[in-house]
Amino acid sequence: MQVVKQQTELAKLIRARRSIKKGYNNKMVTEETVTELLEGAIWAPTHGMRQPWRFIFVGENQKQDFAKKIASTYPEERQANREDYLNEPNAILVVIMEEGENQKKQDENFGATACMIQNFQLLAWEQQLGVVWKTNPHIYDPNVEKILDVQENERIIGFLHMGFFDEQPEKKDRIPVADKFTTFQVG
Template sequence: MQALDALLNRVSVPRLLDPAPTAEQREVLFGAAMRAPDHGHLQPWRFLTVEGEAREQLGEILAQAALLQDAEAPQAVVDKARNGPLRAPLVVVVVARLQDHLKYPKSEQLLAAGCAAHGILLAAYAQGIGAVWRTGELAYSAHVAKGLGLGEGEQVIAFLYLGTPQKEPRVAEKVDLTQFVSAWSAQG
């Protein structure tokens, strides 16, 4: 697949089945992530792979976080949190590792980690792997961070769900670029 095809046509694929990406495919996914723009070469990211029974354990952490957030949360909310990681055979947790640095602010590091996540999505599309970025408010829970073993300066920025598309991915809609691009000229 041509790079421009992936850049112009990638879409989210929310309905995913087994099998998960192979070891060879994962090497490409994470290799693409490592090519993210990274001012200062800090590599302010890391990835956790969650599959098999570990998805159920992650679901329990998310369900507990939902109850810590709202002790009277409806059972449907708790069940949705618990079952979320079961939506795909592989969940990649993208963790931003933000560092104090004189030259490269944490905001740039966070953006670089987001680009790494996007690299995984593009590489998935290019390989015919279904993928969708789902995060949600529980990703930012201190309980979830602790359950995942995150250290100081680390935060979850994405749950990437990957697997085999249940059906043919939709066609990317064409966007009117004039709504987003304009020439700037100095005033004054």
Template structure:
């Protein structure tokens, strides 16, 4: 069946982490509200300093995807609109769910850094929980996220940062694994134990 096989649940957390793939091509099958909320309620168990829970979400599904699509295309330059508007619109409207993940920005740098890390952990939790349930996700950080028009059209408020858009759906194509650099090649060990 090749790369369109159904996702098979991993036996362990380690296997799940290694087996997850970024999915960019989705089937048209809808994703239920119940499943999406279940995944988000798993994701919010991400570690976060002081239990600040510095996140919120905006979900586009069904005909709401048109609002998201129009906001993205509205951020394009005139040349980009000519070249890409039609194909991008078709692509975005074919993805079952667009989920904007937002960081509520703290003006204190240390807390901002901690909160940014927490939201990234939340996104990884979401991706892993989705994979376990047979869903694919791609985490996008495209330039349109910084466009004031996109922010206004999607309801991103002052003092908020978009950490990413998650495109979510049942995979049509699952890409093969890409190798990772072994940790031992990136690890510096400092051992000052003088008894050695």
């Protein structure tokens, strides 16, 4: 039996999506847009229906103060650079995850949160909203956790930098599945 290779709209969307790291235009990313995207994104698979995520939205009106506070956790010689960096996107969504009580639940919660982030990125892409998942050193900094009121049983998974864009980055090829695929052999 030969499989016919037809690309569905979803398959096309998955292959078209890019991480948008810079080159944002001036169109505002609103809290309403982000919450609407999250309403769809949270339908990610989640073990035990734990839905271990929560979010902090940093919009245009909060961005400068936010960037200054987060940058202040860096050594003085890096603060201006980090502040500029955090002011570059039009908005930021901080994703915080509830930690699991053991390694299995920790891994399950991270997997669910990563799936939710992928859903968010795909839904955003449909609206020409660029997103990149950032895991800079500050997400592991206890001072940043304190600024963001991250609880003892939580951790920051990343900052999603967001912005509308005019130019799409070029596609970067993936390693073919055949190069990474094997079949288990009894033996």
